[in-house]
Amino acid sequence: MEKDEAIKLNNQLCFSIYSLSREINKLYRPFLEELNLTYTQYLVMLVLWEKDSCTMKELGDSLFLDSGTLSPVLKRLTKRALTYRKRDPDDERRVLISLTEEGKQLKETAAEIPGKLINKSGLSEEEFSKTLFDFTNLLQQIQQANTE
Amino acid sequence: MEKDEAIKLNNQLCFSIYSLSREINKLYRPFLEELNLTYTQYLVMLVLWEKDSCTMKELGDSLFLDSGTLSPVLKRLTKRALTYRKRDPDDERRVLISLTEEGKQLKETAAEIPGKLINKSGLSEEEFSKTLFDFTNLLQQIQQANTE
DNA sequence: CGCAATTAAATTGTGTAAAATTAAATTGAG
DNA sequence: CTCAATTTAATTTTACACAATTTAATTGCG
Incomplete structure (x- = not known):
């Protein structure tokens, strides 16, 4: 590709992927609103519906996100009583994140x-x-x- | 697909595209850091390098973003003296966004x-x-x- | 064993996204 | 012509992402 072509917006792979990602997010939004979940909160719930319980680290490894993003998300999910957190007695650095009954039940609707x-x-x-x-x-x- | 399979994280189209988008963003980051631009700022500059000048509305149509996102981005680009803004004399609702000389020159490196x-x-x-x-x-x- | 290095989370600060509201300018139906 | 409806941006609020820093707990080298 010519250099002048290569620098055009619509020839950027990054832009098509970025737009597609937001557009797919938009496709989900009405369904997630029914559950009163944001997109990121939904992703966290998807992990927990598979495992019931995991550490912050494991959650981050699954979603490719760090505690800087996940800590506030979990704070909100916990406030909504979908999850709860407690320190791992075997290693007090770790936080164990688990689903409440309400959190487990939400899977039925989300399915x-x-x-x-x-x-x-x-x-x-x-x-x-x-x-x-x-x-x-x-x-x-x-x-x-x-x-x- | 079985319903239980369908609700797993790694079977979600949304998650794969979301992860891909962030991963590609990460691929750009070292190059954009050299230009001292964020990813979104780079997208705005791509549009302007094609047009030299456009309205906020046209910019939004190109990037599928609204003024809620773009206003603060343009404020920062203008603060960095890569762009400048002025109201359209023919329609005072519109804002004309243009590249400064410095903004135009940055295209050479970005290319x-x-x-x-x-x-x-x-x-x-x-x-x-x-x-x-x-x-x-x-x-x-x-x-x-x-x-x- | 003792302490430096590592690990796990939380916190802080910056910069988007997106929805909702506000404000100002323009348009168009009657 | 006139005023209600529309259009354009900016602002406000909420919620991520991500980098950098801080704190506390655990590991492992010498």
């Missing part, structure tokens, strides 16, 4: 979201799977590039 | 970034083009879904 989303997106099951596969592969490649 | 990025990402020219094409198409599809 409807992925289906609704695929439906609303207009993607077929196959397109969805292929896109997820492609995104995941690219993510790994970029993560690799970032650690070199 | 190196896209090449460096492709290189660092490990993608071939073909992979890059195909990925850009796929993302742009998907973006349009999701934007369509969001307006229905």
